[in-house]
Amino acid sequence: MSTSTESLFTSTPARTVKSWAAQSATSALAPFSIGRREPLPQDVVIDILYCGVCHSDLHQVRNEWHNSVYPVVPGHEIVGRVVKTGSDVTKFKAGDLAAVGCMVDSCRVCASCRRGLEQYCEKFPVLTYNGADKVLGGLTFGGYSESIVVDEAFTLKISDKLDLAATAPLLCAGITTYSPLRHWKVGPGQKVGIVGLGGLGHMGVKFARAFGAHVVLFTTSASKIDDGLRLGAHEVAVSKDAEQMKKHAGTLDFVLDAVSANHDINAYLRLLKLDGTLTLVGAPEAPLPVSAFDLILPRRSFAGSGIGGIAETQEMLDFCADHGIVSDIETIAIQQVNEAYDRLLKGDVRYRFVIDMASLKQ
Ligand code: NAP
Ligand code: ZN
Ligand code: ZN
Numbered sequence: 001m002s003t004s005t006e007s008l009f010t011s012t013p014a015r016t017v018k019s020w021a022a023q024s025a026t027s028a029l030a031p032f033s034i035g036r037r038e039p040l041p042q043d044v045v046i047d048i049l050y051c052g053v054c055h056s057d058l059h060q061v062r063n064e065w066h067n068s069v070y071p072v073v074p075g076h077e078i079v080g081r082v083v084k085t086g087s088d089v090t091k092f093k094a095g096d097l098a099a100v101g102c103m104v105d106s107c108r109v110c111a112s113c114r115r116g117l118e119q120y121c122e123k124f125p126v127l128t129y130n131g132a133d134k135v136l137g138g139l140t141f142g143g144y145s146e147s148i149v150v151d152e153a154f155t156l157k158i159s160d161k162l163d164l165a166a167t168a169p170l171l172c173a174g175i176t177t178y179s180p181l182r183h184w185k186v187g188p189g190q191k192v193g194i195v196g197l198g199g200l201g202h203m204g205v206k207f208a209r210a211f212g213a214h215v216v217l218f219t220t221s222a223s224k225i226d227d228g229l230r231l232g233a234h235e236v237a238v239s240k241d242a243e244q245m246k247k248h249a250g251t252l253d254f255v256l257d258a259v260s261a262n263h264d265i266n267a268y269l270r271l272l273k274l275d276g277t278l279t280l281v282g283a284p285e286a287p288l289p290v291s292a293f294d295l296i297l298p299r300r301s302f303a304g305s306g307i308g309g310i311a312e313t314q315e316m317l318d319f320c321a322d323h324g325i326v327s328d329i330e331t332i333a334i335q336q337v338n339e340a341y342d343r344l345l346k347g348d349v350r351y352r353f354v355i356d357m358a359s360l361k362q
């Protein structure tokens with residue numbers, strides 16, 4: 001892959017901006033120059049102020065999903081300020097806050113795109129990083145960078161009422177938990193389990209509580225019990241304790257599994273009651289063996305869900321602004337990002353790292 005900042009399509013000029021990239025599955029993230037296109041008529045140029053660190057960044061930097069193309073400039077929880085707009089842009093003007101999540105484009109015409117489900121685009125959406133850049137050619141590069149240029153159709157509006165750094169994780173951790181909880185109509189009268197109190201899981205707890213469900217957090221970390229309750233869970237079960245798991249067996253309407261590593265999925269299927277659904281949003285490297293009888297009896301469903309469409313992401317951001325919901329974060333400088341990855345793997349983050357992009361200028 002070319003590391004040149006020149007456009008592959010010479011008619012589209014690019015300018016060089018600073019970023020941090022991984023050059024291979026085993027190399028640390030380090031400073032790297034990338035090209036950003038000059039804005040096309042529908043484009044918004046955003047100076048990135050904060051970018052969240054998602055476990056998917058780590059999976060992809062280390063090629064754990066076996067599809068990474070290097071260099072990888074991660075980052076898909078992006079908030080910043082608009083500095084320039086193309087001539088056809090109507091939603092944004094210079095000076096506005098703006099945000100970008102996991103996608104920067106899609107085919108826009110397939111059945112999924114027409115339903116506002118761009119994440120399930122039949123041609124596959126253009127991901128914010130490690131995707132194919134339709135304009136410049138080569139790879140798309142994400143938010144661990146100074147700025148990004150995105151079509152306004154894939155740019156989100158954010159509230160200035162919310163803490164800006166703590167808003168960034170809503171763009172992935174937020175929408176990835178909001179969307180399945182809405183799709184499976186989680187609400188009052190239901191008992192809902194959230195598995196794994198990480199970046200996604202802690203947003204799942206907040207949303208499930210805000211939607212009126214009775215929320216049970218399942219965690220491997222006894223040290224997270226108090227946080228689980230503070231974040232909105234009505235009950236916390238330590239999943240390593242068989243007695244605590246047994247107490248909830250066959251009682252849950254819905255379980256959202258946000259675990260990043262291999263684990264026993266059947267232990268969570270057994271928590272579901274008749275017609276209950278377990279939805280996986282966590283994306284561990286290896287396949288998860290499912291026991292047929294934990295699905296068959298009593299008629300349980302095992303499902304998956306990917307991020308959310310652009311309209312729903314905006315709906316989620318507006319919901320968060322109305323309800324004062326943001327992530328619990330630890331702000332870091334970009335120079336701490338490799339250490340942050342190691343801490344993320346150990347579960348040593350409460351509950352999302354967010355990079356202050358001002359540090360990129362140091
Ligand atoms: P994270 O912050 O690292 O949280 C993962 C949590 O999983 C940990 O906090 C821990 O919670 C639990 N966990 C970790 N290792 C475990 C193990 N060996 N056994 C059981 N539990 C374990 O990660 P994240 O950023 O929230 O991402 C979670 C997963 O979702 C990742 O795989 C990520 O790639 C994926 N993801 C998917 C989508 C999608 O569209 N579906 C979008 C974004 C991210 P406890 O300490 O509470 O047990
Ligand atoms: Zn993510
Ligand atoms: Zn499409």
